[in-house]
Amino acid sequence: MKLRITHETGYKYETPARNLVQSLRLTPSVSEGQRTHExxxxxxxxxxxxxxxxGAGDWIEGWTVRGPVEEIIVRIAGFVETRDTAxxxxxxxxxxxxxxxxxxTEATEPDDALKALARDAQGSDGLDLAHxxxxxxxxxxxxAPGVTEMQTTAAEALALGEGVCQDHAHALISISRIRGLPARYVSGYLHSTADGSSHDAAHAWAEIHVSGLxxxxxxAANGCCPDERYVRLGxxxxxxDAAPIRGIRSGFGDERLNVAVNVEEMEQ
Amino acid sequence: MTYFNEMYDSDGKSVREPYAMLREWVETMPSDLRQMKQAEAEDLFRRIGITFAVYGEGGDPDRLIPFDMMPRVFEQNEWRRLERGIKQRARALNAFLRDVYGRAEILRAGRIPSRLVYQNEAYEKAVVGVVPPRGVYSHIIGTDLVRTGKNEFFVLEDNCRTPSGVSYMLENREIMMRMFPDLFRTNRIEPVDQYPNLLRRTLESVAPSKCKDRPTCVILTPGHFNSAYYEHSFLANLMGVELVEGQDLFVDGEFVYMRTTQGPKRVDVIYRRLDDPYIDPLCFRPDSMLGVPGLMDVYRSGGVSICSAPGAGVADDKAIYTFVPEMVRFYLGEEPILKNVDTWTLWKDDDYKYVMDNLPDLVVKEVHGSGGYGMLVGPKSTKDEIEIFRKKIEANPSNYIAQPTLSLSTAPTFVEEGVAPRHVDLRPFCLCGDRIELVPGGLTRVALREGSLVVNSSQGGGVKDTWVLSE
Structure with a gap:
């Protein structure tokens, strides 16, 4: 699949901001499943x-803005070719x-409910168990969008029984680790096909380390493994820890965040 | 239990060579002079303001740690052996850090369980593959030693992150020289006052390759409320470098700068007295106001050096400690000169059983504890205390290690009635840069209460000047 991606993150500051520092993990990974052309x-x-x-293979860029500025926009544009690696x-x-x-971590710290969820899962081998x-x-x-927040932990989301991709990923990571499987959070993009899921194009999922593979x-949010519709960032x-953007600034007052992500399939 | 008395030979009567002149000094000192000098010493300490608690022990930060005027003395040959042992250990610890953030040969070889490293909180994923200048991760290593016999020294722990206490080593000497200049004229005592210069040289020697001029070094402190703030400002002063807080530094483009009255100045080497989780909110704890946002990205791309390197703490963990002799053999192909204290690790079944059966005789410590907190000293504890601790161990065995109660040596110490033996330990400070340096001496802590084996200042410990005699 040839995917054209645009991703804009705008920050508007109530009072002018200075000394903005950002650490961006916003470049597609280099792997067999995806090739970045632009x-x-x-x-x-x-x-x-x-x-x-x-060391994790992620491309990191630090950016600074001296300011004062009333707004900034982090603009990503590119073209990635993907294929399904199951x-x-x-x-x-x-x-x-x-x-x-x-x-x-704090976000994945297991409580009794997560431990029970982990314990109840069966598996003939690592891969089967992970599934x-x-x-x-x-x-x-x-x-269910809008129920949980950025800070919601895996335990809290499980207790609520509702959440978004971040919560699914945290819960899966938590219980995989309980079962002794290394697991991590992945951020990226998802191309929604016409038959369409309702998920945002900015997406997140989990990776589980399975011996041999x-x-x-x-x-878990979509009940599948990433295929050619997915673009992995980091x-x-x-x-x-996996956030595409981590940033800080000096200045008072609120900031307004505006995100627009678009992942389109290119004409052949 | 018998203890090695550093002042006397094994017959208990004849005074050992290094203490001969001190005995004469004490015997000829009028008691009113002694009292006067003791008061003078306290006054000096108070005036220079050195009142912080050693090693983050907590307690009242304005409390004066008792200073004992009777120096602790090492002969040249005793010291040379210690020095070789400490430097050997420092080389091995840095080789270990280079290895576990790189190819991890020692883990592949099965000499240390991988789990102990990779699941260690102090192991920083963010710096895997980052090789700091000269491959040095820990630039200042405080090695805690105890002596149990004439030639018997044990390492209690290695402090690879930001060991404190060196200001005491320097101040104790300074005060002794001011009060008793004659002692230093008539005895050949190796100096320690070159330490600040050596420290600065060490820091400069690990500047990043992007730095082309004389490196700009700074000390990064959490601020004046920190219990070791005095030491931070003291060292900055003696080294002639700026003492900064996180807010004084900022990242611009590829480098870190310091705000000065003449405008921004690029910083090449940061001697940070701030723990890893606080140094950069963009990489570690996002709520930390003490660090410098973006610092880790600059560090990881080679734009600045951080001493000690983030992640260095994995080498001084109490669980890793048991493997330091193995590191010496593995990386250096040498036999360790200094011994480790026998250590039982409670996640091993055999060790667990032994420890639980012998709690009253052992010292049990938390793997990540420090400053004498969260530990059980079996022989000094009541039955109830032991049983309470037993429950804590049962709840989480892998959080504990146990060691035999050591018979710490004693050194002569001024007490009410004159001079009496009191138990001591030693922390020398080893510097690692392009060279490995160790000033002859260190910080001697002394348990001032008779019979006490606890040298921590929060529990009745004091400090002494530590002498190494030259040939």
Missing amino acids: WSIDVTGGMRGPAFRD GVLRGHREIINPLTYLRE NLSRSVREAIAY GWVGFD SGLDAR
């Missing part, structure tokens, strides 16, 4: 700083040992 990142009025590939992350260069992804864990999460948490993606222990 890609550009721009922050209005900003200066590109450090840029490097980290969710398996192949040909992705990374050097972090998978065992590093066994530790739970069943993903299914359990899909059954336990219904897709390596990292395999599981999208990973982390949880949503915060």
Whole structure:
């Protein structure tokens, strides 16, 4: 699939902001499943700083804006060619040992309900277990936008029984780790086909490390493994750690966030 | 239990060589002079304002730690052996850090369980594959040592992150020289006052390759409310570098800058006295106001050096400690000069059983604890205390290690009635940059209460000047 992606994140500040610093994980991963033909990142009025590939294989760019500015826009535009690898992350260069992804974080900290969910899943081998864990999460948490927030933990989402892709991913990561499977949070894009899911084009899912196969993606929110509709950006222990944008600024007052993501299939 | 008394030979009567002149000094000192000098010392300490608690022990930050005027003395040959052992350990610890953030050969070889490293909280995923200048991760290592015999030294723990206490080493010497200049004229005592220069040289030697001029170094402090703030400002002063807080630094483009009255100045090396989770809200704890946003991206792309390197703490974890002798053999192909204290790790079934059967005789510590908190000293605890601790261990065995109660050596110490033996430990400060340096001496802590083995200042500990005699 040839996907054209545009992604704009606008911040409007109530009072002028200065010294903005951002760390962007907004460049598609390099793997067999996706090839990036064009890609550009721009922050209005900003200066590109450090840029490097980290141990997880993610391309990181730091940007700074001296300001004062009343708004900034982080603009992403590019063209990626994808193919279905049945969710398996192949040909992705990374050097972090998978065992590093066994530790739970605040967002994935298990409570009794998560432990029970983990315990009840069966599996003849790692892959089978991972599929069943993903299914359990899909059954336990219904897709419902607007119920949970950025800070909602896996335990809270499970108690609510509702959530969005971030909550599905956190819950799946949490219970996979309980079962001894390294798991991590992945952020990226999803092309919604006409038959269409209602999910945002900015998407997130989980990857579980299965011995013999390596990292395999599981999208519990959609009940599938990532295929050619998915574009992978980067990973982390949880949503915060894998965030496409982490930023800070000096200045008072609120900021208004405006996000527009568009993932379109290109004409052949 | 018998203890090695550093002042006397094994017969208990003849004074050991290094203490001979001190005995004469004490015997000829009128008691009113002693009292006067003790008061003078306290006055000096108070005036320079060195009142912080050592090693983050908590307690009243304005409390003065008692200073004992009787120095602790090492002979040249005793010190040389310690020095070789400490430097050897420092090399091995840095080799280990280079390895676990790189190819992890020692884990592949099965010499250390992978789990202990990869699931360790102090293991930083963000710096895997980042090799700091000269491959040095821990630039200042505080090695805590105890002595149990004439030639018996044990390492209690390695402090690879931001060990404190070096200001005491320097101040104790300064005050002794001011009060008793004659002692330093008649004895050949190796100096320690080169430490700040060596520290600055060490920091400059690990500047990033992008730095072309003389490196600009700073000390990054959490601020004046930190219990070691005095030490931060003291060292900045002696090194002639700026003492900064997070808000004084900012990232612009590819580098880190310091705000100055002459405008922004690029910073090349940051000696941070701030723990990993606080140094950059964009990489670690987002709620930290103490750090510098974007610092980690600059660090990871080679634009600035951070001392100690983020992630260095995985080397001084109490669970990893048991493997340091193995590191010495694996990386250096040498036998360890300094011994580890026997350690039982409670996640092993055999060890668990032994420890639970012998709690009254053992010291049990939390894997991540420090400052003498969260530990059980079996022989000094009541039955109830032991049983309460037993429950804590049962709840989470892998959080604990146990060690035998060590017979810490004693050094002569001024007490009410004159001079008496009191238990001591030692923390020398090893510097790692392009060279490995160790000033002859360190911080001696002394348990001032008779019979006490706890040297922590929050529990009645004091400090002493530590002498190494030259040839």
